[in-house]
Amino acid sequence: MATKIITISRQFGSGGRTIGKRVAEELGFDYYDSEIIDHVAGETGFSRDYVAANSEYAPGKSVFSYSFEAASAPGVMNGMTTADYLYSVQRKVILDIANKNKPCVIVGRCADHILREFDGVLNVFVYADIEWRAKRVVEVYGESDVKPLKRVSDKDKKRAANYKHFTDCEWGRADNYDLCLNSGFIGIDKCVDIIKEVSALK
């Protein structure tokens, strides 16, 4: 069967988002990335910035976050941490997107794992050498107070912890995905081409 959903997991700075967006445009698929943040913000009452900052980088919060954050969404968290609550809403949003049955690309947010029982899903992982990514992060996002290598390495660690917590799998293991592309080696254009070719196979 043809690929209906392409999930793109990516190391920070690898260009995975750019690749996902271009694949969606070129195939005429819907594209979900920050749109998921909007949905989760809408459903939870948390601000968009709060969801953006926490939805892929949990769990790193102190136990004190329970009572404070529960107050933001009273009666619905049922003793869950904010991280678990955001994940549960994000999971529902991703399942709703998949159940629309419209071809789409979904970037990040453990979508590969959440949709593992669905047919017609192509799971892609995009990564690159840390030096290549650190350079690209400065080009794309500009300078910050934190050194580029540390910015990249901190985000990797948080995404890995997030993935492990919610999927019990190791982030970045090839066998979680159908196709893994080193964008620094292969180049962003060719990554787009290969994903399109493989998506046409099923």
Place this chain on the structure above:
Amino acid sequence: MATKIITISRQFGSGGRTIGKRVAEELGFDYYDSEIIDHVAGETGFSRDYVAANSEYAPGKSVFSYSFEAASAPGVMNGMTTADYLYSVQRKVILDIANKNKPCVIVGRCADHILREFDGVLNVFVYADIEWRAKRVVEVYGESDVKPLKRVSDKDKKRAANYKHFTDCEWGRADNYDLCLNSGFIGIDKCVDIIKEVSALK
């Protein structure tokens, strides 16, 4: 620069060897797999069967192997285990192949790690779901006393231990390679095509 060497690391039963052989034939590259076993056997004095059985599945040997096996290659093992000795010879054989400066495909044997300082190397990992590989192993190698799933799983564990022991890296992590292909999902023919396309990029 153009790709001069393609290393193919592979899960047992994934078709990585078949893919490597076809890539070499279609690109007109030399192909090294069992040829490495012949070289190592020639250099060490161990039998071909012994090298084949041990060169990718070490270290799993008892301490008693030191004295017995040292006797097969007197004076050269210098207190190394057989596993370490075979690896050191295999490493030298792979470096000699790379230094010939003739385009080639090398299957397995930590070649990705051994050649990490060389330019023009494309490192590929081929893998697939364990059920797909178990079925393929019976089709390609026939039945054995051991159940197919266990045959596959045992070899995976041994290759992972071998890789970890000699490279201190985790076998099967995407970022050890430039390109990782799920042959069960993508199909052997398309894996060959993608590797050829990527090898033409550098």
